[in-house]
Amino acid sequence: MAGTSLDRTHPTYIYKVVLLGSTSVGKSSLAYRYVKNDFKESLPTMGCAFLTQTLCLEAATVRLEIWDTAGQEKYHSVCHLYYRGAHAALLVYDITSKETLSRAKLWLQELEKEFLHDEIVIALVGNKTDLMAEREVTTEEGEEFAKSKNLLYMETSAKSNYHVSEVFTAVAQELVAREGEKAAVQRPAPTDLQEPRGSGPRCCQL
Numbered sequence: 275m276a277g278t279s280l281d282r283t284h285p286t287y288i289y290k291v292v293l294l295g296s297t298s299v300g301k302s303s304l305a306y307r308y309v310k311n312d313f314k315e316s317l318p319t320m321g322c323a324f325l326t327q328t329l330c331l332e333a334a335t336v337r338l339e340i341w342d343t344a345g346q347e348k349y350h351s352v353c354h355l356y357y358r359g360a361h362a363a364l365l366v367y368d369i370t371s372k373e374t375l376s377r378a379k380l381w382l383q384e385l386e387k388e389f390l391h392d393e394i395v396i397a398l399v400g401n402k403t404d405l406m407a408e409r410e411v412t413t414e415e416g417e418e419f420a421k422s423k424n425l426l427y428m429e430t431s432a433k434s435n436y437h438v439s440e441v442f443t444a445v446a447q448e449l450v451a452r453e454g455e456k457a458a459v460q461r462p463a464p465t466d467l468q469e470p471r472g473s474g475p476r477c478c479q480l
């Protein structure tokens with residue numbers, strides 16, 4: 275994790291979340307909608323932009339540092355520098371373009387090279403659900419691919435503000451849940467500390 279507060283009952287976690295996907299799928303628009311609750315028709319990304327948002331979940335406070343990477347090929351060579359050290363990635367495609375889903379699958383392969391299994395939370399995000407009439411990728415197709423790769427999955431519309439905060443909240447919740455699992459592994463199991471039952475010999479008695 276990038277950082278924690280000392281309050282163990284309600285810790286604060288800071289996570290780096292990267293947005294990846296083809297150009298014009300709506301990465302910047304999703305980040306902008308989520309953080310500023312606004313939508314603009316033109317938000318081209320040059321290289322990388324950075325936004326933060328804090329969420330108060332039941333188990334922890336989470337600060338998401340959202341890195342919005344440009345999808346244009348000319349920036350591709352520097353992109354791995356952006357997702358290095360990421361805790362979560364949103365693989366965004368446009369539901370009106372099958373090709374953008376294929377591109378998201380390639381991004382996933384890149385992430386698989388960089389990160390160990392379970393080291394990063396990945397969500398597949400099908401954006402632009404408001405353009406239903408132009409849909410090229412069915413919900414089932416996205417869902418099945420996500421399931422086969424153990425990814426979170428959600429369809430969104432940055433334009434009509436559909437499921438935008440939900441996708442970031444789902445990612446934050448998964449990150450916090452994994453903190454809990456890590457802590458449980460590090461903590462000795464209660465039974466390790468207990469005296470063996472009965473009066474039989476203990477294997478390590480001197």
Ligand SMILES: Nc1nc2c(ncn2[C@@H]2O[C@H](COP(=O)(O)OP(=O)(O)OP(=O)(O)O)[C@@H](O)[C@H]2O)c(=O)[nH]1
Pocket residue numbers: 295296297298299300301302303304314315316317318319320343344345346401402403404405430431432433434
């Ligand atoms: N209809 C519709 N248009 C959207 C939506 N999200 C983004 N757009 C439009 O799609 C275009 C590209 O959006 P961006 O947010 O700049 O896409 P991007 O993925 O950040 O693009 P790059 O920065 O070039 O990688 C813009 O014209 C947006 O207004 C959406 O949910 N619905």
